[in-house]
Amino acid sequence: MRYKKIRRHLPDWLRRRLLAFEASIEDAVGAFAASLPAGARVLDAGAGEGAYARYFSRQRYLGVDLAVGDPAWDYSRLDAIADLAALPFPDGCFQACLNVVTLEHVREPLTVLSEIARVLAPGGRLLLVAPQEWEIHQAPHDYYRFTRYGLAYLMERAGLRALSIEAAGGFFQLLGRRLLNALQFFRGPWFVLAALLAAPLALVVPWLDGLDRERNFTLGYICIAAKS
Numbered sequence: 001m002r003y004k005k006i007r008r009h010l011p012d013w014l015r016r017r018l019l020a021f022e023a024s025i026e027d028a029v030g031a032f033a034a035s036l037p038a039g040a041r042v043l044d045a046g047a048g049e050g051a052y053a054r055y056f057s058r059q060r061y062l063g064v065d066l067a068v069g070d071p072a073w074d075y076s077r078l079d080a081i082a083d084l085a086a087l088p089f090p091d092g093c094f095q096a097c098l099n100v101v102t103l104e105h106v107r108e109p110l111t112v113l114s115e116i117a118r119v120l121a122p123g124g125r126l127l128l129v130a131p132q133e134w135e136i137h138q139a140p141h142d143y144y145r146f147t148r149y150g151l152a153y154l155m156e157r158a159g160l161r162a163l164s165i166e167a168a169g170g171f172f173q174l175l176g177r178r179l180l181n182a183l184q185f186f187r188g189p190w191f192v193l194a195a196l197l198a199a200p201l202a203l204v205v206p207w208l209d210g211l212d213r214e215r216n217f218t219l220g221y222i223c224i225a226a227k228s
Contacts, residue, residue, distance in 0.1 A: 046102025
């Protein structure tokens with residue numbers, strides 16, 4: 001589904017309800033930016049269209065992407081076009097880094113995380129967001145999905161210390177999202193009927209998310225790590 005198009009036409013409270021994963025990411029990016037000192041050098045590794053640049057007005061933000069993920073995207077605001085597996089920056093030159101729903105799009109995720117660790121200063125922090133239950137997107141550049149254990153392993157191998165790995169919702173939030181996903185299979189009057197059935201359920205079922213305490217069913221993970 002075209003979530004960016006949906007987002008533009010929804011009031012904020014409804015957008016945050018239906019697109020809770022995206023809302024959680026935005027909140028995490030905002031909190032991450034607020035935690036950084038003014039003037040800190042921040043690398044957005046996999047910046048895409050630079051959607052998160054606005055959060056870092058107090059810092060020195062630099063957006064990098066290979067610019068091949070989505071032909072419809074506007075990559076003109078990137079500061080550099082580069083392969084995340086071979087970043088064109090010296091060691092230790094950034095105080096913080098973002099890697100938001102990008103790790104699934106690289107062929108060698110450990111190499112990319114190792115490069116991020118290389119360009120981070122000692123003690124520098126990484127905000128990493130990666131999917132576990134997500135449809136194929138930006139094909140054919142879509143290679144992996146990650147569990148919390150896989151992310152912990154990759155970060156450790158890359159020389160990063162995981163400070164937190166939090167599931168972005170549980171089973172019922174995932175179920176609500178899948179109800180919305182189902183609408184793409186209907187056309188014409190069947191779409192209207194399906195929307196009338198699915199949309200109310202998609203709003204209601206996430207209220208049950210507290211029942212899934214282990215959160216083994218989740219759209220993805222939001223992680224904070226620090227360079228060892």
